[in-house]
Amino acid sequence: xxNARKLLMIAPEKCISCGTCELACSLxxxxxxxxxxxxxxxxxxxxxxxxxxxxxxxxSPACVAACRTSALVKNTESGVVTINSEKCIGCRMCEMAxxxxxxxxxxxxxxxxxxxxxxxxxxxxxxxxxxxxEYVPADAAVSKKKYEFSAKMAAAIGEGNK
Amino acid sequence: xxxxxxxxxxxxxxxxxxxxKILSAAKELGIEIPTLCHHEAxxxxxxxxxxxxxxxxxxxxxxxxxxxxxxxxxxxxxxxxERVMDARRSVIRLHLNxxxxxxxxxxxxxxxxxxxLDERFVAEHDDLCIRxxxxxxxxxxxxNNCLGFAGRGWDxxxxxxxxxxxxxxxxxxxxxxxxxxxxxKVREEGNIREIWGREFRLVRCTSCGExxxxxxxxxxxxxxxxEVSEICPHCRKRDEAKRMKIS
Ligand code: SF4
Ligand code: SF4
Ligand code: FES
Numbered sequence: 001x002x003n004a005r006k007l008l009m010i011a012p013e014k015c016i017s018c019g020t021c022e023l024a025c026s027l028x029x030x031x032x033x034x035x036x037x038x039x040x041x042x043x044x045x046x047x048x049x050x051x052x053x054x055x056x057x058x059x060s061p062a063c064v065a066a067c068r069t070s071a072l073v074k075n076t077e078s079g080v081v082t083i084n085s086e087k088c089i090g091c092r093m094c095e096m097a098x099x100x101x102x103x104x105x106x107x108x109x110x111x112x113x114x115x116x117x118x119x120x121x122x123x124x125x126x127x128x129x130x131x132x133x134e135y136v137p138a139d140a141a142v143s144k145k146k147y148e149f150s151a152k153m154a155a156a157i158g159e160g161n162k
Numbered sequence: 163x164x165x166x167x168x169x170x171x172x173x174x175x176x177x178x179x180x181x182x183k184i185l186s187a188a189k190e191l192g193i194e195i196p197t198l199c200h201h202e203a204x205x206x207x208x209x210x211x212x213x214x215x216x217x218x219x220x221x222x223x224x225x226x227x228x229x230x231x232x233x234x235x236x237x238x239x240x241x242x243x244e245r246v247m248d249a250r251r252s253v254i255r256l257h258l259n260x261x262x263x264x265x266x267x268x269x270x271x272x273x274x275x276x277x278x279l280d281e282r283f284v285a286e287h288d289d290l291c292i293r294x295x296x297x298x299x300x301x302x303x304x305x306n307n308c309l310g311f312a313g314r315g316w317d318x319x320x321x322x323x324x325x326x327x328x329x330x331x332x333x334x335x336x337x338x339x340x341x342x343x344x345x346x347k348v349r350e351e352g353n354i355r356e357i358w359g360r361e362f363r364l365v366r367c368t369s370c371g372e373x374x375x376x377x378x379x380x381x382x383x384x385x386x387x388x389e390v391s392e393i394c395p396h397c398r399k400r401d402e403a404k405r406m407k408i409s
Contacts, residue, residue, distance in 0.1 A: 012406065043403035051403040062388040068304050069203035086202035089300045090339025091332075096375055097388045101399030110339060 005079045005138040008115075008122060010052055014132035017042060017050040021124035021133055028123045029113065030106075037106070039115040040124050040133075052133060054124070055102040055115035057081050063114070066097035072112070078120070079138075085111035171239040184228040184239055185213055195241055196250065196270065198257070198342050199294035200229040204303060210257070210294050212270075214249045216240040225249055251276050262287050264343040290345035293318055297337035297346060304382075306330045308358070309337060327360030333376040367394035369401070 022038035030037040040054035057074075061081050064072045071087035072094055074080075094103045094112055103114040115122075117135070125135040165180040171188050178187045183206065188195050199210035208230035217226040219237040225245065240246065254276050258267045262284040271278065297320060298309045308328035312321045322328035333355050338346035349356040353364045353373045364373035365380060374394040383390045393401065 041399060041403075043400055045404070045407055049407050051406050053399055053403045053406075065388050066383050066386045071203060084202075089201070089203050089303060089336045091300075091304055091334045091336035092375075092379070093304075093334070093383055093386070095395055096379055096383045096390060097386070098395065099389075099391070099398060100402045101395035101397070104395060107339075 004077065006117075006120075006135055007057065007079070007138050008054065008117065008125060009134045009136050010054075011132050011134075012049070012051045014130045015042065015050045015052055016130055016132075017044050017048070018129065020127050020129060021052055024123040024127040025115075028118060030109075037113065039102075039113055052124075053100070053102070055081065056100065057115075057117070062097040062099055063094035063103055063112075066093040068093065072114075078117075080117050081114065082116055083112055083114060085109070088112065167233050167235060169233055169237050169239060172241055178233055180234065181232045184215060184217070184226065184231045184233065187233060188215075188228065188239070188241060193241055195228055197229060198266070198292060199296060201296050201299070201340055204296060204299040204340070206230050207295055207299065210292065211253045212250060212257075214246060214253070216243050216246050247274065250274055257292050260287075261290050261292055261343060261345075264290050264292065264345075266342055267292075290343045291320060291341075292343055292345075293320065294342060295320070296340045296342065300336045300340045304332070304334070304336060306332060322358050328358055331358060331360055332378040332382050333357055333360070333362035334379050334382075365392055367397055368392050369397035370394060372396075 019035060019042050021040050022035040022042055023033045025038040025040050026032060026034045029039065040052055043051045043053060057080055061074055064074050064081060068091070069087050069089055071084050073082055075082055088111060090105065090110055092105045095105050103112045105112045122135050125133045166177045167180050168175055168177045169187060171191055171193055174191050176187055176191050178190065185195055185197070185200065195213050195215060197213045199207055200213060206229045208227045211227060213228045214225050215228045217224055217231065217237055217239055219235070251274050254267060254270045254274055258271055258276065258279060261267055262279050295311065298311065301307060301309045308322050308331045309320055310323065312319055335348045335357055338348050338357070353366070355362045355364055355376060362376040362378065365375050365377055366372070367374050372394055380390050380392070
């Protein structure tokens with residue numbers, strides 16, 4: 001089961017700050033090129049350091065713990081934290097709960113915006129010109145050095161959810 | 163063990179678990195039935211009557227409220243007969259008489275060919291609440307129970323206990339989010355959010371200084387076993403990226 005899991009591997013050192021991932025994401029999810037509606041955000045720091053940030057699909061997700069209607073669930077097979085917008089009552093508990101700010105409630109569509117890995121074919125990874133974002137099997141990711149980033153995240157998440 | 167029952171909806175067959183509501187069975191076939199009081203997250207209440215369909219069961223043909231009516235045995239369902247359309251039209255007309263300014267009802271009226279009301283009547287009646295109780299059920303789903311029905315018949319309304327600013331309210335405005343007609347007003351200005359006559363002082367993000375939530379909302383999240391900070395979601399995301407940069 002677990003070896004079927006794939007995750008987004010982000011290598012910030014390869015990111016050239018072009019913002020293509022944000023455009024691809026907002027187009028796929030909201031039908032428009034609008035970074036503010038993207039589930040992935042590219043942070044541009046000084047000296048050319050850029051970090052793309054999106055949902056970590058936590059192992060014990062704070063958003064799921066906060067959602068009273070099971071609109072948000074952790075899929076045990078794929079590991080993805082999915083949202084069923086029909087079950088959302090717009091309380092914004094998830095938005096307040098996520099320690100990493102990875103969910104934003106969209107009052108127009110009445111749906112929280114969070115990364116759903118595009119149902120298994122993430123647009124950001126597909127269009128990133130430098131492969132700074134890759135969608136890889138979880139075990140392959142672990143074996144690579146590049147996985148450090150995700151591992152760091154996992155550690156951070158563990159702390160955040162204690 | 164779940165028992166599967168095969169039924170027919172508009173001539174198409176579908177097998178559903180015993181007890182499934184007709185509305186959900188139809189959805190499995192991609193057949194849409196209009197609803198107002200129904201919400202997927204909330205227990206059904208069957209009060210708006212818009213979702214009626216025709217059911218033939220044990221030789222009897224009748225109208226049924228599809229969001230409440232369970233599949234118990236073989237049945238045939240029709241969602242678009244003349245009788246169903248008539249039922250929908252009269253339901254829409256009734257709701258429209260109460261809330262002529264509700265756009266969702268105006269849209270339904272147009273779609274189903276219900277003749278528009280006199281403009282003067284519309285202008286004079288600004289009640290938007292159709293008494294569907296979605297707000298009541300949403301608040302209950304959050305475990306807060308701040309809202310309820312009061313009065314009877316035409317005078318039935320939705321109010322907080324004793325019609326006073328609700329003590330247990332989080333100011334989350336989920337009630338306003340699920341309201342199909344936009345009847346519940348939320349006012350937000352500076353550091354104040356007002357709903358149901360209660361004013362909430364908003365919490366200021368310790369990082370950027372934006373007002374982003376009520377204290378009660380954050381406490382509620384905390385009560386779900388999630389440690390919550392007074393940093394707004396935007397800054398949390400940026401801070402996390404910053405941390406990645408340093409480490
Ligand atoms: S806003 Fe929707 S998804 Fe988020 S916690 Fe509330 S009901 Fe769940
Ligand atoms: S305020 Fe809105 S949700 Fe509540 S009963 Fe009225 S119409 Fe329904
Ligand atoms: S949706 Fe079924 S009665 Fe309102």
